[in-house]
Amino acid sequence: METIITHIIEYAGTFAFAISGIRLASIKQFDLFGAFIVGFTVAVGGGTVRDILLGQTPFWLFQPSYLVCTIGALIFVILFRRYLSLFENAILVFDTIGLGFFTLVGIEKTLRLDYPLWVCVIMGMITGAVGGIARDVLTNEVPIVFQKEIYALACVFGGLFFCVLYKLGAPGMVLQIGTSAAVIIARLIAIRFHIGLPILR
Amino acid sequence: METIITHIIEYAGTFAFAISGIRLASIKQFDLFGAFIVGFTVAVGGGTVRDILLGQTPFWLFQPSYLVCTIGALIFVILFRRYLSLFENAILVFDTIGLGFFTLVGIEKTLRLDYPLWVCVIMGMITGAVGGIARDVLTNEVPIVFQKEIYALACVFGGLFFCVLYKLGAPGMVLQIGTSAAVIIARLIAIRFHIGLPILR
Amino acid sequence: METIITHIIEYAGTFAFAISGIRLASIKQFDLFGAFIVGFTVAVGGGTVRDILLGQTPFWLFQPSYLVCTIGALIFVILFRRYLSLFENAILVFDTIGLGFFTLVGIEKTLRLDYPLWVCVIMGMITGAVGGIARDVLTNEVPIVFQKEIYALACVFGGLFFCVLYKLGAPGMVLQIGTSAAVIIARLIAIRFHIGLPILR
Numbered sequence: 001m002e003t004i005i006t007h008i009i010e011y012a013g014t015f016a017f018a019i020s021g022i023r024l025a026s027i028k029q030f031d032l033f034g035a036f037i038v039g040f041t042v043a044v045g046g047g048t049v050r051d052i053l054l055g056q057t058p059f060w061l062f063q064p065s066y067l068v069c070t071i072g073a074l075i076f077v078i079l080f081r082r083y084l085s086l087f088e089n090a091i092l093v094f095d096t097i098g099l100g101f102f103t104l105v106g107i108e109k110t111l112r113l114d115y116p117l118w119v120c121v122i123m124g125m126i127t128g129a130v131g132g133i134a135r136d137v138l139t140n141e142v143p144i145v146f147q148k149e150i151y152a153l154a155c156v157f158g159g160l161f162f163c164v165l166y167k168l169g170a171p172g173m174v175l176q177i178g179t180s181a182a183v184i185i186a187r188l189i190a191i192r193f194h195i196g197l198p199i200l201r
Numbered sequence: 202m203e204t205i206i207t208h209i210i211e212y213a214g215t216f217a218f219a220i221s222g223i224r225l226a227s228i229k230q231f232d233l234f235g236a237f238i239v240g241f242t243v244a245v246g247g248g249t250v251r252d253i254l255l256g257q258t259p260f261w262l263f264q265p266s267y268l269v270c271t272i273g274a275l276i277f278v279i280l281f282r283r284y285l286s287l288f289e290n291a292i293l294v295f296d297t298i299g300l301g302f303f304t305l306v307g308i309e310k311t312l313r314l315d316y317p318l319w320v321c322v323i324m325g326m327i328t329g330a331v332g333g334i335a336r337d338v339l340t341n342e343v344p345i346v347f348q349k350e351i352y353a354l355a356c357v358f359g360g361l362f363f364c365v366l367y368k369l370g371a372p373g374m375v376l377q378i379g380t381s382a383a384v385i386i387a388r389l390i391a392i393r394f395h396i397g398l399p400i401l402r
Numbered sequence: 403m404e405t406i407i408t409h410i411i412e413y414a415g416t417f418a419f420a421i422s423g424i425r426l427a428s429i430k431q432f433d434l435f436g437a438f439i440v441g442f443t444v445a446v447g448g449g450t451v452r453d454i455l456l457g458q459t460p461f462w463l464f465q466p467s468y469l470v471c472t473i474g475a476l477i478f479v480i481l482f483r484r485y486l487s488l489f490e491n492a493i494l495v496f497d498t499i500g501l502g503f504f505t506l507v508g509i510e511k512t513l514r515l516d517y518p519l520w521v522c523v524i525m526g527m528i529t530g531a532v533g534g535i536a537r538d539v540l541t542n543e544v545p546i547v548f549q550k551e552i553y554a555l556a557c558v559f560g561g562l563f564f565c566v567l568y569k570l571g572a573p574g575m576v577l578q579i580g581t582s583a584a585v586i587i588a589r590l591i592a593i594r595f596h597i598g599l600p601i602l603r
Binding site: 052053054055115116118119122133136137140141142143145146147150152153156196197198199200201 | 424427428430431432433434435436437439440450454457459460463466469479480483539540541542
């Protein structure tokens with residue numbers, strides 16, 4: 001049961017991440033295959049960079065489900081492109097849940113490899129935020145993550161919350177739900193109230 | 202004999218890939234060393250990303266021939282820069298043969314590491330197409346691979362053809378020539394008839 | 403004593419590299435956290451790419467000092483942003499010393515892994531110059547390293563000087579000071595006399 005819920009969350013997040021890549025690629029007049037590649041990069045980019053930094057085989061090489069999920073996202077965008085704005089809120093919710101989930105996955109994987117907590121926090125952030133940065137680099141845009149509402153910092157916030165819970169000896173379930181929730185809530189508040197960080201001048 | 206032909210194809214492809222980087226760097230007013238680095242990135246970038254994803258030491262660290270090939274390409278462009286348009290077709294042929302060859306090399310290396318066939322197809326595409334994407338990122342251009350005639354998809358087409366031949370139990374030579382030829386023919390047809398994929402809007 | 407001096411040089415260089423990222427990020431209107439990430443990328447990007455190419459765990463995962471150094475650089479820029487021009491020369495000197503030091507570190511690490519000398523020269527250059535390239539890619543600029551005064555080539559010059567000293571059997575101290583000095587002097591002369599490489603057309 002728990003595994004099923006985990007998988008649903010994972011694929012919903014992958015789907016939403018892929019859509020954000022496919023949409024930006026469409027705006028930049030990429031062809032279908034280009035849009036697919038950008039979508040896949042957003043979906044698996046963060047976890048791939050994490051795995052390479054940690055000396056692990058990239059997670060998506062073990063099963064084709066991430067690829068299938070991205071193909072699904074592409075088909076979805078093709079079919080419903082005129083009505084995407086109706087799904088705007090659903091996609092945003094998926095995207096945010098994905099951010100929380102991926103951050104947690106990154107933290108837990110790093111901890112299992114016996115790295116110190118500060119490395120876990122960084123890897124959580126990389127898992128959550130690097131896909132979006134790669135998307136903007138590939139489409140020749142300034143990464144929006146660096147300029148708009150709090151995004152990568154929400155991952156760091158969740159990571160620090162994980163550290164506190166972990167030090168307090170919280171059980172696995174509490175750690176997982178608490179960390180994901182911290183990322184998601186931080187991100188939703190930032191979006192709702194347009195909270196960004198100050199800009200240096 | 203077979204090895205000699207393989208090497209000639211490999212170096213001709215490396216040479217053509219490097220030239221595409223050096224030329225774009227020149228258009229963007231890069232200095233000689235910048236042009237060299239971009240050329241080298243195109244020549245070895247795809248295979249390097251493949252090797253890092255597969256946990257292997259990048260192929261070009263084992264012998265300096267790829268470096269030498271790129272230096273040769275730089276000297277060639279310096280000497281013949283006024284007459285490069287005369288070589289346009291030859292360079293395009295080399296580039297296309299290189300694309301077919303590199304795709305094959307990527308597929309075979311991945312298969313030798315016991316990855317499933319769908320990973321081989323992806324790694325073949327990465328080997329062939331990522332160098333050109335890296336070139337465009339380094340020169341601050343939108344990757345042309347995503348917009349113009351079929352390019353990365355030709356690698357995928359070759360990869361799928363490889364899978365069919367492999368499943369049919371085709372002998373090594375047939376696999377190798379068939380796969381490379383599938384990529385080359387797909388690419389040449391796409392160029393000749395300006396075949397691109399549809400663009401999402 | 404020697405270790406202390408080494409650490410001071412290393413952190414001064416890291417600090418200066420981080421500042422170059424933070425400043426460019428500010429110009430591009432990045433928020434504080436975005437500026438931090440770009441600064442960190444410049445500080446550790448070159449060594450990270452080197453370590454991944456060599457199959458090593460990235461150096462900065464072993465201790466948080468590089469992270470701390472980047473946080474220090476961010477605080478420094480926030481506090482003294484109105485007076486940064488007064489520190490211009492000091493930062494430039496730190497940056498150049500850092501370039502020489504990082505190049506040396508990259509060469510020595512590669513040599514210790516038993517790679518041939520030509521790979522050491524390349525890894526020295528990657529360690530010194532890739533951080534600046536990553537900075538420009540992340541901020542959507544054409545990499546300045548490829549266009550202005552000699553920069554990456556100064557690392558190559560230092561690397562070749564290392565090879566000569568090494569072949570002559572120079573003791574460790576001479577190798578280290580000689581190589582760093584070669585990079586620093588080449589770079590300072592290039593800045594002072596605006597020496598750039600010719601541009602292909």
